[in-house]
Amino acid sequence: MEDIKAYIESGILELYVLGDVSHEEKLEVEAMAAKHPAIKAELEAIERSLQMYAEANAVEPAENLKGKILNSLVTNLADDRIFGVKQEDKPEAKIIPMQGDRRVTIYKYAFAACFVLLIVSVVALVNAYRQIDQSNNQIAALQSQNQKIANTVSLKDSEIGVLRDASFKMMHLAGMKKSPASALTVAWSPVNKKVWIDMATAKMPANDKDHQYQLWALVKGKPVDLGVFDADTTSKDMKEMKSVEYADAFAVTLEPRGGSPTPHLDDLMVMGK
Amino acid sequence: MAKKHKISLSEEELIRALRNREKIAAEALYDMYSASLYGVISRIVVDTAIAEDVLQDTFVKIWNSFAGYSAEKGRLFTWMVNIARNLAIDKIRSKDFKNQGKNQELENNVDFIDEQRNSVYKPELLGLKDLVDTLKPEQKSILDLVYFKGYTHVEAADELGVPLGTIKTRLRMAIVQLRKYFN
Numbered sequence: 001m002e003d004i005k006a007y008i009e010s011g012i013l014e015l016y017v018l019g020d021v022s023h024e025e026k027l028e029v030e031a032m033a034a035k036h037p038a039i040k041a042e043l044e045a046i047e048r049s050l051q052m053y054a055e056a057n058a059v060e061p062a063e064n065l066k067g068k069i070l071n072s073l074v075t076n077l078a079d080d081r082i083f084g085v086k087q088e089d090k091p092e093a094k095i096i097p098m099q100g101d102r103r104v105t106i107y108k109y110a111f112a113a114c115f116v117l118l119i120v121s122v123v124a125l126v127n128a129y130r131q132i133d134q135s136n137n138q139i140a141a142l143q144s145q146n147q148k149i150a151n152t153v154s155l156k157d158s159e160i161g162v163l164r165d166a167s168f169k170m171m172h173l174a175g176m177k178k179s180p181a182s183a184l185t186v187a188w189s190p191v192n193k194k195v196w197i198d199m200a201t202a203k204m205p206a207n208d209k210d211h212q213y214q215l216w217a218l219v220k221g222k223p224v225d226l227g228v229f230d231a232d233t234t235s236k237d238m239k240e241m242k243s244v245e246y247a248d249a250f251a252v253t254l255e256p257r258g259g260s261p262t263p264h265l266d267d268l269m270v271m272g273k
Numbered sequence: 274m275a276k277k278h279k280i281s282l283s284e285e286e287l288i289r290a291l292r293n294r295e296k297i298a299a300e301a302l303y304d305m306y307s308a309s310l311y312g313v314i315s316r317i318v319v320d321t322a323i324a325e326d327v328l329q330d331t332f333v334k335i336w337n338s339f340a341g342y343s344a345e346k347g348r349l350f351t352w353m354v355n356i357a358r359n360l361a362i363d364k365i366r367s368k369d370f371k372n373q374g375k376n377q378e379l380e381n382n383v384d385f386i387d388e389q390r391n392s393v394y395k396p397e398l399l400g401l402k403d404l405v406d407t408l409k410p411e412q413k414s415i416l417d418l419v420y421f422k423g424y425t426h427v428e429a430a431d432e433l434g435v436p437l438g439t440i441k442t443r444l445r446m447a448i449v450q451l452r453k454y455f456n
Contacts, residue, residue: 009445010441011441011442011444011445012441014441014444014445014448015426015441015444017347017351018355018419018420018426019355019358019359020419020425020426030346043347044348045452046448046452047347047348047350047351048348048452048455049448049451049452049454049455050351050354050420050448050451051309051348051350051351051354052451052455053404053416053420053451054309054310054312054313054350054354054420055308055309056404057309057312057313057316057421058308058309058311058312059308059311059312059315060307060308060311061307061308061311061325061328062321062325065307065325065328065329066303066307068329069303069307069328069329069332069333070299070300070303072329072332072333073299073332073333073336074296074299
């Protein structure tokens with residue numbers, strides 16, 4: 001009994017209650033308390049007095065704290081399968097629809113984004129197509145214009161060639177009885193065997209669409225076809241006709257469109273040499 | 274207390290309800306012990322927001338590790354107040370807390386808190402003055418260091434500059450005085 005009293009008075013029990021003992025001391029105190037009711041009673045008295053001391057020094061926490069803390073415990077309940085009985089029916093029932101919802105929302109946004117993208121793409125495509133079409137038309141127009149200019153340049157080149165070439169003879173055909181006011185200039189190069197007529201200075205009455213003028217060369221008394229032309233008052237160009245090596249004279253008759261194998265001398269318009 | 278309906282159970286009922294993890298146990302636990310536990314916590318952790326966090330942590334830990342409590346080894350409150358004290362000490366010794374510069378010299382806390390919160394003492398404890406008078410100053414200082422500031426008795430001996438044996442004796446005598454007072 002002396003031992004027990006000394007043990008109690010050592011102060012170890014107070015330290016035990018205050019949690020201020022080593023693990024070995026703790027086991028020792030618990031063993032002693034189990035063995036000796038006096039020690040157990042002493043421990044209880046210490047605990048009770050310290051609890052009352054704490055109550056005497058209590059500080060009320062803020063009122064809103066209660067709800068917050070109880071909520072955190074209840075949340076813990078749910079997390080830690082506490083309300084075991086109720087937990088067992090469909091533990092994941094709430095999770096599945098939420099995931100579904102989220103997925104649907106994602107698809108919704110994804111679909112909307114795709115749709116917007118599609119519309120933007122189509123508009124851009126249509127615009128691009130229009131621009132390409134426009135550009136193609138412009139290119140075609142420019143090409144044809146370019147071709148026209150090239151043709152004109154080449155024609156002008158030929159015309160200049162006629163004027164430069166000393167071998168060309170300028171022959172002025174004068175109007176005949178049927179059309180005394182008519183006139184036509186023919187340039188002929190026996191060396192190059194080339195014949196041109198100058199539309200700029202031509203004075204020929206306008207022909208209808210069923211008839212054309214036909215140029216003839218008189219070769220040793222026989223007419224030779226040199227091709228047909230229309231009286232075009234707007235043209236300032238020279239026109240190349242069929243070639244001829246030798247000619248005594250040149251004449252123009254009005255013939256049915258496309259020309260005739262032999263001239264109708266009734267319709268002799270101009271002639272000269 | 275007239276102002277609010279509070280749940281109160283006997284310790285045995287509360288322990289049974291806590292074991293069964295009944296919801297009412299959580300509320301009873303809070304109503305019965307939050308003020309006493311907060312009294313300890315708020316003397317160690319001065320910052321109110323942090324002290325409230327520690328109180329919450331304390332209840333969560335009590336709730337979650339209740340299986341670790343054995344009634345044979347002692348009173349429920351003893352087990353709980355040690356949890357609260359340890360969590361509070363962990364908090365003020367954590368790097369986090371120190372970096373915030375919110376720690377104060379421990380020895381100033383009790384007086385500081387008591388000055389600040391005299392008004393919240395329970396009205397039925399008007400005899401507190403008597404209680405304080407019951408303890409000799411050297412008894413009160415050692416008891417408060419260990420009980421309310423979380424000092425170990427070795428640290429307290431160091432702090433007060435008295436031998437370990439003396440600390441143990443004074444601590445025991447202080448508690449003996451309390452027992453006499455409360456009986």
